[in-house]
Amino acid sequence: MQKEKKVLLTISLLVSGREETTIKCLDSLTPIMQEIPSELILVDTGCSQELKAKLQEYTQQIIPFTWCNDFSKARNAGLERANGEWFLYLDDDEWFVECDELIDFFKSGEYKEYHRANYIQRNFQDTLLTYYSDSWVSRMIRMEEDTHFESKIHEYLAPARGKCKHLKAIVNHTGYIFQTDEDRQRHFERNSVLLLDMIQEEPQRLRWKVQLVQEYRGIKAWNDLYSFSRKCLDETKQMDSLGQNRDIGTFYVGAVEGLLFLEKNKEAEKIANQGLADERMSMLCKTHLLLQLGVVYYREGKLPEAKKALMQYLDHYQYLIDHEEELYVQQGVLLVEEAVDVISVKKAYSILICCGLKKKNTSYLKKYYHKLEWEKNVIYVCDDLIPVLLEAMSSMPVEDIFVSVWRDGWKNAELRNTFMAYINEQKDTNQDAYYQMLELVSVADIEDEYTLYANLLLIQKESNPQRLFACLQNRSISTLEQMIPDALACMDERQLTVLEKMCENEEPENAEQLFLILLQRELLIRSDQAMEFEALRERFATFSSRALDLLTRYYQPVVFETYLELLPAFGQAAQLLATALQLEETDMHKALEIYREVVAVDAAYANTISCYMRLLGDNFSPEKAQNELEELKENVLLKVYEKVKEHQFQDAIAILVELKKVIPDDLNIAMMALEIRLSLLQSK
Numbered sequence: 001m002q003k004e005k006k007v008l009l010t011i012s013l014l015v016s017g018r019e020e021t022t023i024k025c026l027d028s029l030t031p032i033m034q035e036i037p038s039e040l041i042l043v044d045t046g047c048s049q050e051l052k053a054k055l056q057e058y059t060q061q062i063i064p065f066t067w068c069n070d071f072s073k074a075r076n077a078g079l080e081r082a083n084g085e086w087f088l089y090l091d092d093d094e095w096f097v098e099c100d101e102l103i104d105f106f107k108s109g110e111y112k113e114y115h116r117a118n119y120i121q122r123n124f125q126d127t128l129l130t131y132y133s134d135s136w137v138s139r140m141i142r143m144e145e146d147t148h149f150e151s152k153i154h155e156y157l158a159p160a161r162g163k164c165k166h167l168k169a170i171v172n173h174t175g176y177i178f179q180t181d182e183d184r185q186r187h188f189e190r191n192s193v194l195l196l197d198m199i200q201e202e203p204q205r206l207r208w209k210v211q212l213v214q215e216y217r218g219i220k221a222w223n224d225l226y227s228f229s230r231k232c233l234d235e236t237k238q239m240d241s242l243g244q245n246r247d248i249g250t251f252y253v254g255a256v257e258g259l260l261f262l263e264k265n266k267e268a269e270k271i272a273n274q275g276l277a278d279e280r281m282s283m284l285c286k287t288h289l290l291l292q293l294g295v296v297y298y299r300e301g302k303l304p305e306a307k308k309a310l311m312q313y314l315d316h317y318q319y320l321i322d323h324e325e326e327l328y329v330q331q332g333v334l335l336v337e338e339a340v341d342v343i344s345v346k347k348a349y350s351i352l353i354c355c356g357l358k359k360k361n362t363s364y365l366k367k368y369y370h371k372l373e374w375e376k377n378v379i380y381v382c383d384d385l386i387p388v389l390l391e392a393m394s395s396m397p398v399e400d401i402f403v404s405v406w407r408d409g410w411k412n413a414e415l416r417n418t419f420m421a422y423i424n425e426q427k428d429t430n431q432d433a434y435y436q437m438l439e440l441v442s443v444a445d446i447e448d449e450y451t452l453y454a455n456l457l458l459i460q461k462e463s464n465p466q467r468l469f470a471c472l473q474n475r476s477i478s479t480l481e482q483m484i485p486d487a488l489a490c491m492d493e494r495q496l497t498v499l500e501k502m503c504e505n506e507e508p509e510n511a512e513q514l515f516l517i518l519l520q521r522e523l524l525i526r527s528d529q530a531m532e533f534e535a536l537r538e539r540f541a542t543f544s545s546r547a548l549d550l551l552t553r554y555y556q557p558v559v560f561e562t563y564l565e566l567l568p569a570f571g572q573a574a575q576l577l578a579t580a581l582q583l584e585e586t587d588m589h590k591a592l593e594i595y596r597e598v599v600a601v602d603a604a605y606a607n608t609i610s611c612y613m614r615l616l617g618d619n620f621s622p623e624k625a626q627n628e629l630e631e632l633k634e635n636v637l638l639k640v641y642e643k644v645k646e647h648q649f650q651d652a653i654a655i656l657v658e659l660k661k662v663i664p665d666d667l668n669i670a671m672m673a674l675e676i677r678l679s680l681l682q683s684k
Contacts, residue, residue: 008106010084010143012041013092014065014074019051021093021174026058028095028171035103043078069194072149079149086111087147087157088140094121094173102169115162116141118332119169123176133341136166136331153194154211166328176218188219206236206247213254214334226258230271240280246333249285252278253335256292269296284330287316288339291348298384303355310348310355317345346372350381357392365389366401374408386415390422394433398440406444420450435461442471447479449486456487460495465502472511477554480514481568488522496523510550517546521570527608533615540577540612547574572601584616592616596635603636603655610663633663637672644676652676 011029015022032038040059044052045067055062065077075089086106096102102119105111117140125131141147141157149155178184192215198208209232216225232251236244252275259268272293276286290313297306320327320340331337338344349368356364372381393402409415423441426434441454455471458464472480488496500523503516520543527536548560551571559566560575567575576598583591595613599606636659643652656673663669 006083007039008037008084008111009086009088010039010041010082012043012075012078012082012087012089014043014045014071014078015047015051015055015092016045017047017051018092019048019054021095022051023054025090025092025095026055028097028099032096032099032103036106039083041078041081043074045074069190070152071155072151075149075155079147082143085143086140087143089157090139090171091173091175093175094171096169096171097122098168098170100169101167105165105167110165111142113163114142114165116157116160117165117167118328119167119171121171121173123173125176127177129172129174131343133338133343134170135334135337136328138164138332140167151207152198153191166324184219188215191215206232206239206244210247210250210334213250217254217257217335220261222258222261224258226255226262229254229258233271245280246282246330246336248278249275249281249288249336250334252281252285253288253292256289256296257335260292260295263299265296265299269293269300272296282330282333282336283316284320284327284333284339285336287313287320288336288344290316291339291344294348294351295382298351298355303358307352307355310352313339313348314345317348347382350385354382354384354388357388360392360396362392362396362399362401365405369401369404374405375411386418390419390437393440394422394426394430394437398436398443402440403444406440407446410444410446442467445471447475447483449483449490452483452487453490456491456495456499459502460498463502468503468515469509469512472515475511477510477514480511481518481570484515484518485522488519493523493526496526510553513546513550517543517550517574518570520546521573525604525608527611529611529614531611533612536608536612536615537581541581544574544578544581547571548578569602573598573605576601588616593631596631599659600635600639603639603658606636606655606658633659633666633669637669640672640676644679649676649679 009032011032013025026040029040033040039061041061041063042055042059043063043065044055045065047055052062061081063077063081065074067074078089079087102117105117111117116138118136118138119140120134121137122132122134125133138156138160141160142162146159148158150158178187192212195208195212195215198205199212202208209228213225213229213232216228229251233248233255236248236251239245239248252271256268256272256275259265259271272289275281275289276293281289290309294306294310294313297303297309317340320330327340331340349371352364353368356362389405393405396402406419409419423434423437426437435458438454438458441451442458445451452471455467459467475483491499496519500519503512503519520539524539524543527539531539547570551567551574552560555567555571564572564575576594580591580594580598583594592613595609599609636655640652640655640659643649643655653673653676656669656676660666660669660673
């Protein structure tokens with residue numbers, strides 16, 4: 001006898017001890033249960049006492065269940081206690097992120113017209129929840145006397161009769177994310193054993209074979225995926241019913257996918273074409289096969305055939321998207337339904353782009369570029385796209401579309417590193433490609449140090465300092481102050497010297513003068529004891545003079561006299577150097593004290609100051625020179641202690657590295673560096 005309905009919706013889930021996702025799942029049900037007369041039934045298959053206590057905050061209907069390797073039996077334990085007119089079930093590793101349509105379905109009374117409903121399960125593949133595929137799942141049904149669960153694994157509600165509503169409610173699902181390959185393998189072994197048992201019990205039932213295809217794919221067992229799918233295709237040649245044909249579609253797609261990963265392209269092409277010619281296959285299945293065929297042709301270098309297959313795929317895709325009801329009817333088939341996933345359609349776009357670029361044609365790139373949604377953190381493309389794009393950008397004239405690619409790709413850290421690595425490779429292997437890429441960087445004109453670095457290299461190639469000054473225009477002093485040191489640090493001393501000579505006769509504006517100042521600073525801090533005294537002293541004087549000439553336009557005299565710390569670091573160093581140079585003839589001891597202050601302001605000057613002090617040492621006894629060096633060390637170490645107190649361990653280590661260049665054999669410096677590195681490790 002059917003139970004009296006006390007509630008409209010029963011929600012049931014199995015809870016197995018995954019506390020974090022279980023609580024997230026239960027919390028996501030709150031909006032549904034607040035809006036719809038509902039009850040919540042939990043079937044406990046292995047929770048800790050601590051988790052059970054938390055579950056009781058959500059419901060008192062917690063059914064203990066001794067696990068017996070049969071998901072349907074566990075589900076039926078919850079179903080038997082249900083009082084709702086409708087029944088909904090889900091897992092403890094999924095949670096609703098969109099349920100408005102589901103709530104409206106019941107509140108509007110629309111549920112009275114249907115016997116069952118599907119919603120969208122979003123299956124994530126990584127812990128950051130970025131890669132996913134969507135599939136419709138049948139998880140809601142109107143309760144009847146014979147309603148029950150079937151299947152030991154991948155269980156489902158039966159009988160599925162009457163009208164079905166497709167609700168655009170979404171649950172996130174993390175059940176396919178595994179921390180290790182061993183976890184993935186254990187999951188496969190548990191599921192495959194149960195599936196093989198059911199296949200042996202019901203050899204004509206295709207559902208279990210479809211599920212096993214999915215399991216082989218999940219562990220990337222490509223040989224098994226292909227051979228089992230092919231075996232199933234051979235066994236189903238004489239079958240021809242709506243339900244059977246849906247399942248057969250999975251065997252076609254599984255066989256081709258296995259062959260693609262095994263790089264057996266000819267055989268993959270053959271089976272894909274067999275599936276396309278098979279009148280039993282749905283349009284959705286043929287859509288997926290067209291995508292796979294496009295991949296096969298592209299791999300074989302048959303670019304016209306690849307373009308034709310992929311354009312047919314996109315036509316099919318658009319038709320299905322425009323005809324939702326037809327799509328709903330054809331979905332719910334493992335592997336096949338992925339034909340309309342965002343990953344699949346973007347794969348088609350990216351392969352078409354590759355086909356065009358390999359023929360020096362940017363039309364597909366211009367047409368489909370923005371459909372790849374480069375602004376997102378995760379970009380779905382085929383593996384070939386970035387290498388093919390870079391090859392095209394480095395061998396074809398600069399076009400606006402390439403500029404857009406560079407600008408958008410630069411926002412993505414992974415792509416940015418790939419772009420830079422490619423340019424560095426070309427430097428030694430293909431000079432034309434190298435400078436073509438630098439030209440693209442220059443035209444893209446992103447406000448960062450790499451753009452400046454590219455322009456510096458082009459300036460040297462062209463002997464044209466005007467390119468530099470054009471690059472520096474419309475940038476603020478503060479931005480340039482951040483960009484220039486990093487850009488100059490990428491260049492060797494020879495390149496820096498060439499730049500200095502090229503720019504020395506120019507009449508600089510403010511931004512250009514800042515560049516010259518920081519160029520001089522970079523040359524200064526790279527100076528060593530091999531440099532002659534007068535040349536090094538002249539470099540000190542030139543740097544300080546240029547820097548102070550610029551800064552006096554922005555700061556009052558009192559700053560230079562009393563509030564030196566308000567100046568940027570290079571300005572503080574410049575003022576100290578200017579003062580020390582003046583004092584050398586009247587008060588050498590005071591001058592040396594001020595040189596030590598320069599190192600305290602910025603440890604990058606340590607090696608240069610040390611070299612200069614040694615050159616000045618002709619005026620002192622060796623003992624006095626050693627004392628000056630010890631005082632320099634003490635001043636720098638005080639700065640290190642300050643950094644350590646503020647837990648700025650990396651900065652402290654950087655200062656010690658510079659100091660070690662000056663005093664390489666000092667045991668105290670080495671010990672302090674070791675202690676700081678240990679502190680850094682403990683802080684992580």
